[in-house]
Amino acid sequence: MIAKWVKMLLLYVRFMKANLIALLEYRLDMMIMIFSSALIHLLGLVFLWVIYQRVPDINGWGLWEVLVVYAMVYVTEGISSFLFEGSWMMNTLVNKGLLDNFLIRPVSPILQILSSRIGVNGIGNILIGTAILIQAVSHISMHWTIPKIIMAVVLLVSAIIIRSSIKLASNSSVFWTQNPGSSFPFMIHSIGEFAKYPVSIYNTVIQGIVTVVVPFAFVSFYPAAYLFDKEVFRYWGLLTPVVAIYCAIGAVTIFNYGLKRYESAGN
Amino acid sequence: MTPLIIVDDLTKEFLHAVKKPGLTGSVRHLLRPEYEKKTAVDRISFSIDPGESVAYVGPNGAGKSTTIKMLTGILVPTGGKILVNGVIPYKQRIENAKNIGAVFGQRTQLWWDLPVRESLSLLKAIYEIPEREYKRNLELFTDILNLGEFLHLPARKISLGQRMRADLAASLLHNPKVLYLDEPTIGLDVSVKARIRQFIKQVNQESGTTILLTTHDMEDIEDICKRLLIIDQGRVIFDGELQAVKDAFAQERTIHFEVRAPLHLAEDALHNQFPGAALHIQNEGSHCSIQFNRFHLAAGEIIEFMMKRSDVVDIHIDEPSIELVIRQIYESNLNNQRIIV
Numbered sequence: 001m002i003a004k005w006v007k008m009l010l011l012y013v014r015f016m017k018a019n020l021i022a023l024l025e026y027r028l029d030m031m032i033m034i035f036s037s038a039l040i041h042l043l044g045l046v047f048l049w050v051i052y053q054r055v056p057d058i059n060g061w062g063l064w065e066v067l068v069v070y071a072m073v074y075v076t077e078g079i080s081s082f083l084f085e086g087s088w089m090m091n092t093l094v095n096k097g098l099l100d101n102f103l104i105r106p107v108s109p110i111l112q113i114l115s116s117r118i119g120v121n122g123i124g125n126i127l128i129g130t131a132i133l134i135q136a137v138s139h140i141s142m143h144w145t146i147p148k149i150i151m152a153v154v155l156l157v158s159a160i161i162i163r164s165s166i167k168l169a170s171n172s173s174v175f176w177t178q179n180p181g182s183s184f185p186f187m188i189h190s191i192g193e194f195a196k197y198p199v200s201i202y203n204t205v206i207q208g209i210v211t212v213v214v215p216f217a218f219v220s221f222y223p224a225a226y227l228f229d230k231e232v233f234r235y236w237g238l239l240t241p242v243v244a245i246y247c248a249i250g251a252v253t254i255f256n257y258g259l260k261r262y263e264s265a266g267n
Numbered sequence: 268m269t270p271l272i273i274v275d276d277l278t279k280e281f282l283h284a285v286k287k288p289g290l291t292g293s294v295r296h297l298l299r300p301e302y303e304k305k306t307a308v309d310r311i312s313f314s315i316d317p318g319e320s321v322a323y324v325g326p327n328g329a330g331k332s333t334t335i336k337m338l339t340g341i342l343v344p345t346g347g348k349i350l351v352n353g354v355i356p357y358k359q360r361i362e363n364a365k366n367i368g369a370v371f372g373q374r375t376q377l378w379w380d381l382p383v384r385e386s387l388s389l390l391k392a393i394y395e396i397p398e399r400e401y402k403r404n405l406e407l408f409t410d411i412l413n414l415g416e417f418l419h420l421p422a423r424k425i426s427l428g429q430r431m432r433a434d435l436a437a438s439l440l441h442n443p444k445v446l447y448l449d450e451p452t453i454g455l456d457v458s459v460k461a462r463i464r465q466f467i468k469q470v471n472q473e474s475g476t477t478i479l480l481t482t483h484d485m486e487d488i489e490d491i492c493k494r495l496l497i498i499d500q501g502r503v504i505f506d507g508e509l510q511a512v513k514d515a516f517a518q519e520r521t522i523h524f525e526v527r528a529p530l531h532l533a534e535d536a537l538h539n540q541f542p543g544a545a546l547h548i549q550n551e552g553s554h555c556s557i558q559f560n561r562f563h564l565a566a567g568e569i570i571e572f573m574m575k576r577s578d579v580v581d582i583h584i585d586e587p588s589i590e591l592v593i594r595q596i597y598e599s600n601l602n603n604q605r606i607i608v
Contacts, residue, residue: 007395014392022380025421101376103341105393106364260343260357263281264336 008111015115016083023118030120038124041074044196045132059200064139065228066197071133072220073196076159078125084164085119086112088182090171095180097265110168110255140228148227155223155237158244163192163219165247168255175258192216198225200233211236218243270314271445271477272338277347279308279333307333309501310347317444320471320478322492322509326597330501331481335447338479339369352444365394368438368476372450375434377422383433384418387440394441401440408436411466428459435463439470446470448480452487464490485590497596505596509589516595517587522566523556524573525581530555532576540572 023030048070052063061069090113093099102112170185177184191209195216199207210217218240224230226237282302286292308330315321325331336342337349340356340363349356356363369376377386391401409415412432417425425433431451438446448467452460468491470476480491488495488509495512497505505512524530529552537546537557544559557569566584573579 011392014389018378018381018385018389021385022378025380098374100336100339100341100371100374103360104339104364104367104369104376106361107393108361262342264341 008108011107012111012115015112016118019115019118023120033121034124036124037121038128041125041128044070059198060230061198061200062140064136065224067132067136068140068227069198069220069224070196071129071136072156072159072224073192074125074129075133076156076163076219077192078122078127078129079160080122080163080167081119082122082126083119083160084114084167085122086114086116087164087167087171088185089113089116091174091180091182094174094262095178095265099262100264103262109259110252114164114168142228152223152227155226155240158240159219159223161244162215162240162247165244165251166192166214166216169247169251172251172255172258175261178263188214192219195220197221215243215247268316271317271319271352272313272315272479273348273350274314274334274338275312275348276310277308277312277334277337277349278306278310278345279330279337279342280345281305281307306501308337308344311498311501311503312347313496313503313506315477315479317477318471318475319494320468320492321480321494321496322488323479323481323496323498324483324488324593325498329498331498332449334498335369335449335479335481339367339447340364365441366444367447368441368443368445369447370431370434370438370449370451372431372448372453375422375430376437377430377433379423380421382419382421383414383425386422386433387418387437390437390440396441400442404440404442405436408439411469412436412462428455431455431459431463435466439476442474443476445477445479448478448482450482451480452482452484460484460486467491485588485593489589497593499597512592512596513586513589516592517589518560518562519558519587520561520566521556521558521585522569522573523554523581523583523585524577524579525554526552527578527580529553530577537572541569544569 045067048063048066051058052066056062058066093102093113093116099109099113102109105112166188167185170188171182173179173184174182191214194202194206194210199210199217199221202210207217210221218236222233222237223240224237225233226235226240228234281304283305284296285301285303286296311330311334323331323334333342337344338351338356340360343357351363352366354363354366377383378389381389387405390396396404409418412435414432414436417429417433422430422433435451446467451467452463455463464487467478467480471478471491478491480487482488493509495505495507495509496503530548531552532546532548532555534546537544541557541559541564543563544557546555546557548555557573559569570579570582
């Protein structure tokens with residue numbers, strides 16, 4: 001069992017290395033991608049800064065605390081897209097019948113899909129996100145204990161799993177829609193924008209959506225609420241690892257269910 | 268011998284969206300989608316023993332690729348059974364993948380941007396091929412398929428013929444029990460075709476790899492396969508030895524003679540001795556050909572007859588091409604019933 005997972009991990013690394021080699025063939029393209037994604041986030045930061053020039057806090061969240069939430073979105077999105085960008089290839093793979101190649105190899109198709117692309121634009125997100133995170137945390141007076149640090153890591157990993165699972169599940173919709181574009185997964189992805197700010201500022205419907213339907217709030221807001229001991233939300237934060245497991249199982253189930261409908265493509 | 272591949276009552280239906288033309292049609296489809304059922308493979312059954320080489324032919328859209336995709340585990344059948352080496356492909360996909368190799372002529376399984384050598388080495392990791400076996404196979408394939416000249420180039424930079432050779436090597440690195448070939452020679456030049464056929468034949472004969480080949484190239488069939496499976500409109504209409512088909516549908520033989528002095532031979536003289544034979548004289552008598560049924564007349568007698576009457580310079584015998592034979596089978600398949608030879 002362990003040997004199987006180690007083999008999968010090693011294969012994953014090899015596939016990603018292959019992607020990187022391929023990518024280096026188009027070096028300029030890569031630099032532009034990293035730079036442009038970083039630029040977008042800088043604009044978002046300016047927007048937050050302008051708001052906080054007018055108000056001291058939003059629903060009890062100060063600027064630096066919101067920045068932690070904000071940075072969590074970017075760091076998790078960055079890592080998730082760097083490692084699992086392949087989900088976004090599903091529409092192409094399914095519509096052009098390229099998934100055939102993955103299905104005739106003795107390796108999980110999910111592993112092959114996730115590693116079919118490397119998201120270099122994620123590097124920009126990771127760098128900027130981490131910089132903001134470090135800055136923000138250093139401005140918040142917090143008592144860091146070992147358990148809290150461990151919990152912070154667990155929350156971060158869970159957040160990445162949640163995000164990546166949502167991406168895989170939403171992109172699996174292509175098995176049903178056979179849509180050559182990715183409008184549906186992109187719509188789901190956009191819901192993640194809500195998670196950049198404390199969800200307590202939204203009405204119940206939106207809170208419900210980002211907590212239950214597409215649990216993006218567990219990527220940033222609930223973990224941050226737990227770390228900062230924010231009212232009732234901090235208990236929700238403890239649920240994050242459970243939600244991560246639930247999302248991962250859900251995504252794999254949806255994928256496998258959809259795969260049965262795969263029709264390949266005629267020659 | 269237990270068969271390696273068992274296909275029983277296999278059926279695959281596809282749902283196709285029915286859209287009326289134009290924007291209104293598309294909008295209407297969005298609101299109330301309509302589908303029609305199309306049966307691509309219709310209750311087919313056959314079995315293949317280990318080591319066989321089978322040609323799977325049929326007109327375009329007959330269901331050949333769909334069958335192969337079900338055998339490889341890519342598609343889930345609508346009904347019926349498949350068993351490949353004791354494994355149900357669409358259920359135990361990974362188990363099945365270890366036993367099979369597949370080449371799809373229209374598509375490569377190599378990594379587009381990676382040097383071919385890198386792609387092969389990735390496959391080594393995927394199939395967990397032991398170092399020694401990998402080295403031996405790679406050397407052998409490089410030698411026979413002449414891969415050396417392009418192993419260092421990425422797949423997107425090599426020609427179609429090179430790509431096909433690399434794909435063949437890629438599909439056989441792990442010594443699969445079955446090799447599925449879906450139009451492996453499509454679009455290739457004569458010399459590459461010949462080399463690929465030679466290689467496939469060798470793999471079949473020396474390693475005992477079972478071959479299932481779909482193709483529209485009749486020479487592929489004749490060169491590589493001993494057995495012929497013909498399907499049309501999703502049903503098997505013929506299943507038997509290639510030789511048996513030829514005996515049934517290709518009884519005609521034509522012997523061509525080139526003679527030194529112009530030939531003066533009356534058709535009556537020929538008919539008296541060989542009823543049913545037809546004579547054609549061309550080029551003012553310097554060439555002639557005699558057409559006959561090989562089950563009624565013997566080629567030797569006809570040649571002897573000609574040798575007595577003229578100074579024969581050259582002889583060759585023609586048989587109908589397998590293409591003609593298969594066309595006859597397609598055309599005689601009016602009620603979509605199995606043809607028995």
